[in-house]
Amino acid sequence: MELLASLGEVLSASQWQGLSSNMRRILEKLCQRIQELTQELAQLKEELAQLKEEKEDLREELEADSSNSIQASLFGSRIAKPPPTLPEAFGSKAGVASLGHPGQPRKLFAPEQCRKVEDHYPEQCKNCGGSNLEDCQEPPYRHQVVEIPPIELLIDELRLHWQRCQDCGGWTRAELPDGVSEEGYGPRLTALIALYGSFLRASYRMTQALMSDLFGVDVSLGTIRKLRDRVSKSVASAVEDAKQYVRNSPVVHADETSYRQGNADGENPKNLGGWLWVIAAPQVAYFEIHLSRGKEVAQKLLGLSFAGILASDRYKGYAWVDVVSPPTLLGSFDSQLREE
Numbered sequence: 001m002e003l004l005a006s007l008g009e010v011l012s013a014s015q016w017q018g019l020s021s022n023m024r025r026i027l028e029k030l031c032q033r034i035q036e037l038t039q040e041l042a043q044l045k046e047e048l049a050q051l052k053e054e055k056e057d058l059r060e061e062l063e064a065d066s067s068n069s070i071q072a073s074l075f076g077s078r079i080a081k082p083p084p085t086l087p088e089a090f091g092s093k094a095g096v097a098s099l100g101h102p103g104q105p106r107k108l109f110a111p112e113q114c115r116k117v118e119d120h121y122p123e124q125c126k127n128c129g130g131s132n133l134e135d136c137q138e139p140p141y142r143h144q145v146v147e148i149p150p151i152e153l154l155i156d157e158l159r160l161h162w163q164r165c166q167d168c169g170g171w172t173r174a175e176l177p178d179g180v181s182e183e184g185y186g187p188r189l190t191a192l193i194a195l196y197g198s199f200l201r202a203s204y205r206m207t208q209a210l211m212s213d214l215f216g217v218d219v220s221l222g223t224i225r226k227l228r229d230r231v232s233k234s235v236a237s238a239v240e241d242a243k244q245y246v247r248n249s250p251v252v253h254a255d256e257t258s259y260r261q262g263n264a265d266g267e268n269p270k271n272l273g274g275w276l277w278v279i280a281a282p283q284v285a286y287f288e289i290h291l292s293r294g295k296e297v298a299q300k301l302l303g304l305s306f307a308g309i310l311a312s313d314r315y316k317g318y319a320w321v322d323v324v325s326p327p328t329l330l331g332s333f334d335s336q337l338r339e340e
Contacts, residue, residue, distance in 0.1 A: 194231035249281035
């Protein structure tokens with residue numbers, strides 16, 4: 001291999017033989033992988049160049065045909081001559097199209113997904129006002145209107161009756177069946193409340209307002225907390241599995257960032273600023289919110305027995321992890337080679 005040959009220019013034969021067998025295998029494996037990636041990169045560059053050529057050909061074809069289509073004749077000026085953009089000096093925010101930027105067409109749903117499909121025809125010619133019109137082979141312009149269906153709550157009433165014992169005179173009320181929420185909210189509504197407070201980062205009061213405005217459901221702040229806690233407990237086992245998976249991965253990325261944290265759960269009476277911590281492996285990311293940025297949190301997340309390779313910004317909270325750990329590095333590569 002070319003890379004191995006280049007190594008021969010750096011290492012003498014005696015130096016190469018002086019390396020351990022594991023180290024030689026690792027270098028050979030790395031050189032092989034670099035060679036594969038180099039070939040893949042060259043192939044991707046060729047494909048990208050071909051796509052650019054096809055895009056340019058398509059653009060020229062569209063411009064050349066702008067006068068041969070009824071649809072283009074009606075909207076040709078907009079297609080061939082997009083509105084002028086703002087001067088470059090003004091710039092634009094990342095992810096926000098500047099004024100005059102040609103819009104991207106909306107992706108349409110398949111006809112079978114539509115509630116109804118209606119055909120409409122012009123009543124008179126827009127040029128002369130005549131009504132002597134005939135059909136043509138030009139495909140119709142498709143315009144779709146997407147709407148959310150009316151939300152109707154599914155409400156089940158369970159009546160728990162009282163009965164009196166004929167022997168002792170005591171009264172007994174029926175119990176709720178298994179799987180019925182004591183708070184009175186079903187699994188989908190509960191999951192939605194949990195989604196608002198986690199991924200969407202809505203506060204308790206924002207969640208309360210959303211449930212009232214969107215669904216007409218009045219939920220107290222205390223109930224919102226109970227429902228969130230219930231969801232947290234139901235997924236606790238899977239979350240712990242994810243944490244252990246990341247901890248035991250050969251390479252782990254770790255970082256932390258400031259995170260606004262109130263005191264709705266009563267765990268932050270001093271209203272301290274929070275921190276969102278993350279440890280991530282190639283396939284799994286695990287997050288935790290803490291009121292501290294100290295190394296104790298990093299040790300809690302990674303575990304004091306952490307023996308993998310840590311990728312971090314070398315913030316002092318990670319200083320307890322060795323910067324270089326050759327045995328761990330060689331061991332992780334050796335285990336991967338054994339598996340292959």
